[in-house]
Structure formats: structure tokens, C-alpha cells
Amino acid sequence: MNRRKFIQVGGSLMFGAAFVGVMGRSLWKMLTNPGDLFYDAKEVKRAKDALERAQFVSPYRRTFGFMAPDEISAFELMDSQIVVATPNNIYKYDLAGNLVANFSVRSDVRDIAVYDNKLYLLFPSRIEVYDKDDVMSQEWEACNDDADYCSMTVCKGGVFVTDANAKNICQYYLDGTLARFIKSPNGFIVPSYSFGITNMSDYVYCSNPGRHLVEQYTTDGEYVASFGKAGVGAGEFSGCCNPVQITTTEAGELLTSEKGIPRISCYGSDGTFRSVLLDDKALGGGHVAYDIRVLGDKLIVTGGKKVSVFQYDERRSAQTLCGSCEVDCPMKVISIG
Numbered sequence: 001m002n003r004r005k006f007i008q009v010g011g012s013l014m015f016g017a018a019f020v021g022v023m024g025r026s027l028w029k030m031l032t033n034p035g036d037l038f039y040d041a042k043e044v045k046r047a048k049d050a051l052e053r054a055q056f057v058s059p060y061r062r063t064f065g066f067m068a069p070d071e072i073s074a075f076e077l078m079d080s081q082i083v084v085a086t087p088n089n090i091y092k093y094d095l096a097g098n099l100v101a102n103f104s105v106r107s108d109v110r111d112i113a114v115y116d117n118k119l120y121l122l123f124p125s126r127i128e129v130y131d132k133d134d135v136m137s138q139e140w141e142a143c144n145d146d147a148d149y150c151s152m153t154v155c156k157g158g159v160f161v162t163d164a165n166a167k168n169i170c171q172y173y174l175d176g177t178l179a180r181f182i183k184s185p186n187g188f189i190v191p192s193y194s195f196g197i198t199n200m201s202d203y204v205y206c207s208n209p210g211r212h213l214v215e216q217y218t219t220d221g222e223y224v225a226s227f228g229k230a231g232v233g234a235g236e237f238s239g240c241c242n243p244v245q246i247t248t249t250e251a252g253e254l255l256t257s258e259k260g261i262p263r264i265s266c267y268g269s270d271g272t273f274r275s276v277l278l279d280d281k282a283l284g285g286g287h288v289a290y291d292i293r294v295l296g297d298k299l300i301v302t303g304g305k306k307v308s309v310f311q312y313d314e315r316r317s318a319q320t321l322c323g324s325c326e327v328d329c330p331m332k333v334i335s336i337g
Contacts, residue, residue: 058282059275059322060299060310066097072302076112077293078119082300082307085109085121090134095295097307103134115154122152122161127176140176150195151245153204157219160204162195169197169206171221182221186211194244194259194289200269205254209241214256214271227271235265235273244289250296251329259289264299266322275322278310 070086077083081100082093087108092101111122118137119130125147129138142149148165158179159172167190169182188195189210197206203224204217213228232238238260245257253274254267262283266274283290283303290303299310 056276056279056281058278058310059312060277060282061313062282062308063311064097065306065308066093067305068307069305071305072291072307074109074112074122075291075293075300075302075307076114076119077295077300078114079117080295083112083114083119084302084307085112090119090121093307095309101134110149111152113152113154113159120152120154120159122149124149127152127159127161127172138176140172143170143172143178150190150193151197151206153197153199155199155202155204155219157199157202157204160197160199160206162190162197162206164190164193164195169204169217169221180221182217184208184215185223186213186215186226189241191241194241196244196246196257198246198248198254200248200252200254203269205246205248207243207246207256209237209243212237212242214243214246214254214267216269225271227267232261234276235267242289245291247293249294249329251327253327253329255292255294257289257292259287262286262288262290262303264290264292264301268327274325274327277322282310284308 068084068086068091072084072086074085075083080095082095084091084093089102089104090109091099094100105121107123109121110124113120117132121128121130125142127140128136131137144166146165147163150162150164152159152161158174161170163170167188171179171182173179186208188208191210194209195207197204199205202219204219206215207213208215208226212230213226215226216224218224228237230237237243237258242258242260243256244259247255249255252269254269255277256265256267262280263276264278264283265276268274277299278301283301284306286303288303290301293300297312301308301310
């Protein structure tokens with residue numbers, strides 16, 4: 001497990017545990033079952049019991065998957081290719097899982113973004129930009145010495161980066177010039193690397209994980225609105241800090257990915273809850289959040305070393321909230337099987 005993933009499940013508390021004398025069974029529990037220690041055990045049990053009672057059915061079924069050479073720290077879609085970051089390497093796969101290209105990088109990548117046929121790589125304290133031939137065309141260092149960059153999104157308004165240490169959003173123009181720091185009027189609370197960010201229709205959306213919110217900003221850094229509440233039920237965010245990841249759909253919806261009890265949920269851009277799309281069993285279990293992107297009627301999901309492709313299934317969906325949703329969504333192309 002890399003540093004970012006470890007801290008996502010509470011690894012930052014490990015260091016403090018040494019000072020308070022956490023030994024023996026407690027220390028082993030940290031390493032083998034972090035959910036017991038970093039999430040309220042009763043809350044987790046209530047959530048799992050509720051899911052079992054509801055007999056959750058996913059509107060998607062897993063149709064294909066492949067393994068990367070090492071643990072995946074980030075991924076993105078580019079020209080119908082799946083771009084995957086592992087320690088010190090970038091791999092490009094076609095949609096059948098065949099390796100198309102790869103190149104090495106100097107350190108672990110925190111996040112990947114694609115804009116204007118360019119590949120943006122986020123590191124803890126710098127950003128690198130590559131052209132379509134995988135040649136680096138730009139590079140700039142973080143705007144402060146204590147930066148601990150977490151997630152990134154890029155649009156015509158610039159490069160927006162969440163900083164887990166400064167607890168703000170750092171906005172750069174596309175040429176790498178610093179534009180501004182964006183602070184939340186609610187106050188960003190970032191206990192771990194759960195500080196996701198994305199963009200859609202000239203707006204930027206980011207998680208405020210400690211407050212269990214998704215916040216919306218203009219590309220000029222103006223706060224617009226937020227949605228979310230703490231809880232274990234569908235449409236709520238559980239644990240100490242959720243959601244972790246955010247992405248968008250072509251229909252203008254937002255998808256969130258949670259840790260603790262991993263799941264992928266769909267919301268309208270105004271925060272209206274639509275449905276849970278994938279639960280922890282469909283995703284593969286564990287406690288760490290899965291990363292997700294949308295490609296037509298498919299969901300591309302990564303976790304550990306695995307890349308999984310999920311396809312919308314009309315028969316399954318008929319039993320779910322997704323099937324009764326009236327949004328004209330390209331994710332709901334009818335599939336046979």
C-alpha cells in the first residue's frame with residue numbers, strides 16, 4: 001500500500017499511536033483491519049446490516065478487468081485509452097487491456113488529468129505536463145514549500161489542485177502562473193487524503209471530507225453551494241472523512257466514491273441523490289476508496305492493481321433507483337447479457 005492509500009484509511013494516525021503506546025493487538029488491528037480502528041465499528045455494522053436488508057442490486061455488472069504491474073495511485077481516460085499511474089511509471093492501455101505505451105517518472109504520481117490533448121501529472125509538490133507523444137512540455141513547482149498536493153482537475157479556467165496540508169485549493173493558469181488560493185467558507189477539514197476535485201460546465205466541485213460535503217465553485221474561485229450530510233444511509237457520507245473521489249458524467253451528474261464501506265453513488269449537480277451504483281461487494285471490498293471514471297455507458301474503476309470495467313445492465317437496473325431515474329443519461333445504454 002502506497003503512502004497516499006495508507007493515509008486514506010487512517011495511516012496518519014499510525015505515527016501518533018506509537019507515542020501513546022499502542023502495541024500488541026491494537027497495532028496489529030491497525031495493519032490488518034484498519035476499518036475496526038479508524039471507523040466507528042457500530043456505524044460500520046449498521047451500514048452493512050442496512051445494505052444486506054435492502055438486498056442491494058447494482059445497475060451495473062462487471063464485464064472485464066485487467067491488472068497493472070503495481071498498485072495504481074491514479075488513473076484517467078485519454079483518447080479511449082486508460083492512463084494508469086503506478087510507482088514511478090505511467091502505463092497506457094487500450095479498452096481491451098492491451099498495453100499501448102509506458103514511460104517512467106521521477107516519483108509517485110498523486111493524480112492525473114487530461115485537457116486539450118495534454119496529460120497533467122500531479123506530484124506532492126509539483127506538476128508536469130506531457131504532450132501526446134509523452135514528451136514533457138511544462139513543469140512547475142508548488143507555490144509553497146509545505147505543499148502536499150492531493151488531487152487535480154484541469155479546464156479552460158486553469159489547473160485546480162487540492163492541498164491536504166494548506167487545506168485549500170491552489171489555482172494556476174494553464175501556463176503555470178499562480179492565480180489564487182481558494183478557501184472554503186465552511187472551512188476545509190482534511191483528516192486524510194480524501195480531498196477530491198473535478199470540474200463540469202465551468203464549475204469546480206471538490207470534497208470537504210471532514211464536513212461530509214461536496215462544494216461547488218466558479219472557475220474564478222467564488223463559492224456557489226454545497227451538499228451532503230453525515231450518515232450511513234444511501235445518499236449520506238459516513239466515517240471521519242468522505243467522499244474521497246468525485247467525477248462527472250456526460251449527463252451533468254456527479255459520482256462520488258467513499259472509503260470505509262466503499263461505494264459509488266450518483267447525484268445531480270445540485271446535490272439531489274439519485275442512487276448507489278456500486279456497493280462494496282461489487283467493487284471488491286476493503287476499506288480504501290476506489291477511483292472511477294465514466295466512458296459512455298461504462299464505469300471504469302481502479303483499486304489496488306486492478307482495472308475493472310462495469311457495464312449498465314437494463315434487467316438489473318429495473319430493480320434499482322437508477323432504472324427509474326428520468327435523467328436522459330448516456331450511461332444507460334441498453335446492454336444485452
